Amino acid sequence: MRYDVTLPWWAYTLMGVGGLCFVVLVILSIRRNHGIKRSLFASPYTLWMILFTVLPCILIGYYAFTDTDGNFTFANFRHFWDSNAEMKEIVGEEFASSIPRGTVNVDTLVYSLWMAFLCTAISLVLGYPAALFMADRDMKLGASLVILFVVPMWMNFLLRTIAWMSLLEDNGLINQLLVAVGLPRAQLMYNSPAVLLGMIYNYMPFMVFPIYTSLSKQDISLSEAAADLGCSSFQTLTRVTIPLSLPGVISGITMVFMPSVTTFFIPRVLGGGNTMMFGDLIESKFLTEGNWNGGSALSLLMMLLILISLSILRKADPNGEGSGRI
Amino acid sequence: MKKIFSLLLVCCMLPVFALADEVVNVFNWEDYIDESVLQEFTVETGIRVNYMRFTTNEDMIVQVETNPGGFDVVFPSDYMVERMLAKGLLAEINYDHIPNAKYILENLRNPDYDPDGAHSIPYMWGTVGILYNKTMVDPADVNTWGVLWNEKYRGTVFMLDSIRDTFGVTLKYLGYSVNSREYPLLKEVADKLVEQKTSGMVKAYQVDETKDKMVAGEGALALMWSGDAQYAIDLNDDLDYVVPKEGSNVWVDPMVILKDARNLENAEKFIDFLCRPEVAQKNCEEIRYSSPNSGAIELMGEEYTSNSVLNPSQETLANCEFFIDIPEKELKVYNALWTEVKNAK
Structure with missing residues (x-):
């Protein structure tokens, strides 16, 4: 009973036609010499991108610059700067003067950036040695460590985050352990450090894998040469291995920083809703307030921020060498 | 494939x-x-x-x-x-x-x-009230909404992440109607909730998770709907539910x-x-x-x-009020104040 979805007839027709096209494309792409431009084979994906990436972006742009009646306005961005602006208009002269500028949106953005920075920095510090260890060909353990990193990712990240609750809560495993050895209980959950922990736990693999890829691609004879020319093993690391792995590091930073800034749900589960991040703010604008225009403006600012940071990182890694693939 | x-x-x-x-x-x-x-x-x-x-x-x-x-x-x-x-x-x-x-x-x-x-x-149908753990809370304290601001229970309170309910009971605590729309009253409520949060009373703001946390003994007090409360009481005998004397929302x-x-x-x-x-x-x-x-x-x-x-009892219900829908315009005041509360540090 739960699995049935009723769709209109044309949806099934569309699926059928789409499926047929797909089969034809697959057959054509396997057989060569058919004289059809190869870029045609990307068309299903292009269509998908247009429908589910480009169009939504345009819609977000539209909502961000309009009010509820669809008139052009910059008000949504003014409200970002002063979250009390709308309230001031509604309550009237009498009280408006007593209402200060609402800094909620700006504060939350700054807080999110700070948390994302911490998350990225800690992931890098913890992740780089792990990647180094994994990539070391002399270590038999390296391969098993790769598997240990991959296995948890088979499980949905929501479940993994919820699982942390049973470790951290007042009667959770860690506290039971503390009590068992005679230590006082610690308040481990419903605060910022817990949120940070959840973020690092979830995003660390995105730091480790790109670094691991770029390290394992490195020619071993380079470090051998460094050693032959008199480098100590530490010097080899700092002057050869690390500089050569920088593209991977940059890719890792990008892949951790971006989801960190936009994190939501983790603050609600591990932070108990005490600390809101920018993602939560956007979510509450859409779902709780039903304010699509305000929510879109926040989303647009978020996208802008990510684009800027992306382009900065692009500069540091122009050839995209570190794009982590596993 | x-x-x-x-x-x-x-x-x-x-x-x-x-x-x-x-x-x-x-x-x-x-x-x-x-x-x-x-x-x-x-x-x-x-x-x-x-x-x-x-x-x-x-x-x-x-x-x-x-x-x-x-x-x-x-x-x-x-x-x-x-x-x-x-x-x-x-x-x-x-x-x-x-x-x-x-x-x-x-x-x-x-x-x-x-x-x-x-x-x-x-x-x-149902009411909004307080689910509390009898082993952690003195039953004499819970007869008022003020227990949610009581220093004795700092850091053990679960609040509802739901605007109307949280504002509603605070309005009742301060002696107003749950359907108040006047800005000064709402501001007073928001200040009260900010005070509750910044003084460290609140453990978390959630909705569906709270009942299981209360069953597990993770908190002493929780703002809750009667049905969820009864569900929790069925699973843990230490829990009890009360609608404080100031009245509430039915x-x-x-x-x-x-x-x-x-x-x-x-x-x-x-x-x-x-x-x-x-x-x-x-x-x-x-x-x-x-x-x-x-x-x-x-x-x-x-x-x-x-x-x-x-x-x-009829006595309990006598103090309770139904919610009346708040017009969109005034709802924005509710929303703005609630966002302030949620982000107070």
Whole structure:
């Protein structure tokens, strides 16, 4: 009973036609010499991108610059700067003067950036040695460590985050352990450090894998040469291995920083809703307030921020060498 | 390959859609029915129930407005019925087709949110109160909402991440109506809630998770709806529920039929089925909210009537108010103040 979805007839027709096209494309792409431009084979994906990436972006742009009646306005961005602006208009002269500028949106953005920075920095510090260890060909353990990193990712990240609750809560495993050895209980959950922990736990693999890829691609004879020319093993690391792995590091930073800034749900589960991040703010604008225009403006600012940071990182890694693939 | 496979699966499912042409599209709260009831209905009437769930009223109305004709029977809360009525979304109920509506309690037949119950039939009702752990809290303290600001219980309070409920009880605590809209009063409430948060009283703001956390003994006090409270009490004897002396919010979740419902007759049959005493009893015993169905109450007998959570005294209810829908404009003040509270540090 739960699995049935009723769709209109044309949806099934569309699926059928789409499926047929797909089969034809697959057959054509396997057989060569058919004289059809190869870029045609990307068309299903292009269509998908247009429908589910480009169009939504345009819609977000539209909502961000309009009010509820669809008139052009910059008000949504003014409200970002002063979250009390709308309230001031509604309550009237009498009280408006007593209402200060609402800094909620700006504060939350700054807080999110700070948390994302911490998350990225800690992931890098913890992740780089792990990647180094994994990539070391002399270590038999390296391969098993790769598997240990991959296995948890088979499980949905929501479940993994919820699982942390049973470790951290007042009667959770860690506290039971503390009590068992005679230590006082610690308040481990419903605060910022817990949120940070959840973020690092979830995003660390995105730091480790790109670094691991770029390290394992490195020619071993380079470090051998460094050693032959008199480098100590530490010097080899700092002057050869690390500089050569920088593209991977940059890719890792990008892949951790971006989801960190936009994190939501983790603050609600591990932070108990005490600390809101920018993602939560956007979510509450859409779902709780039903304010699509305000929510879109926040989303647009978020996208802008990510684009800027992306382009900065692009500069540091122009050839995209570190794009982590596993 | 995957795509071909899923397409094949879709093809296999096609005959199923062709066969079951009698259907009713139901949109109800998460965890808000004994699901075996749905199968019983299908077996008895041959009507397939297309059952969908939502978590908040605000979420629901967005779905209803963007999918006209997608739903037949919906379960909004009282104040949301008012808003849906104002938006012209609801069909008038034809009571001739729903004979079992005669079991609905007399005092719920003419609610403020929908005069004469012309567009809605009560499904469940309940109160907002405090669930507390008797081993951690002195029962003498919980008779007032002030316990949620009581220094003794710092860091052990679960609040509801729900604007109207949290503002409502704070308004009551300060001696105002739960439906206040004046800015100075709301500001006072927001300040009170900010004070509660910044002084470290609150452990977390959540909705559905709290009942299980209270069962596990993670907190001492929780702002909660009566049904969730009863669910928790069933699982942990240390817990108890109280509606403080200042009064609270009493609410009804009715069933409504949408104006653009595609399966009007099936919708009526479905509502009539849920109003049948045996079925109403089954649902009530499963989800633990108060029943508006006199037939079901009779069937449940002493066990129900003697339970003060499910069946609060007239004395308790005398201080309780229904929510009235807040107009969109003033709701924005609520929202802005609530965001301030949630982000107070």
